[in-house]
Amino acid sequence: MKTYTTTKEKKNRKSLLALIIGLALIACAVIITLCVTLTGTEDVGGTILPPSGDQTKQYVMPLSEYTLGKDFSDKLVYNQTLKQWRTHNGVDFLAEKGTDVVAIMDGKVLSIENTTLEGTVITIEQIDGITAIYKSLSAEVNVEEGATVNAGDKLGTVDLTMATEKKEGSHLHLEMKKDGEYLSPLEYLPEGADK
């Protein structure tokens, strides 16, 4: 038996096809919108504070009483504890255990870590775009992660917790970093030149 397609059936097929295409287009639009929305709300992570480049803010010393220990050196210096020649990425402020350590500049506490090799380490992202890393602190600290600190605020106390520099005695090992490069802290600190 032969079947014939009538004009009416053809019309019906055409409108059905148009409906399917229409629905497909709407589905595409919905998917694209969802993708864009989800990408937009994705947590980008990383920087908490945008570097403001504020150069007017003054640095303060991290300790009020100290003796300057080993200075920053991007050349190899001998490490008594490890009996190794290595770079010294920060500056050491020798002080009695329990001496207060304060923030050298305004910023936000990025992390507080208790490490075997470097003791308690507080990392602060400063308003000038530099990251300050305070090492060899006592396990008990005075700030929390995410807290905003001002220059002079107490962070914790000096201790003997940095295993890689144990021979130096209790001290603060302070590092400063920008764009992945270590900086010499004494070039920024007010008493840097004459101590």
Ligand SMILES: [Zn+2]
């Ligand atoms: Zn050190």
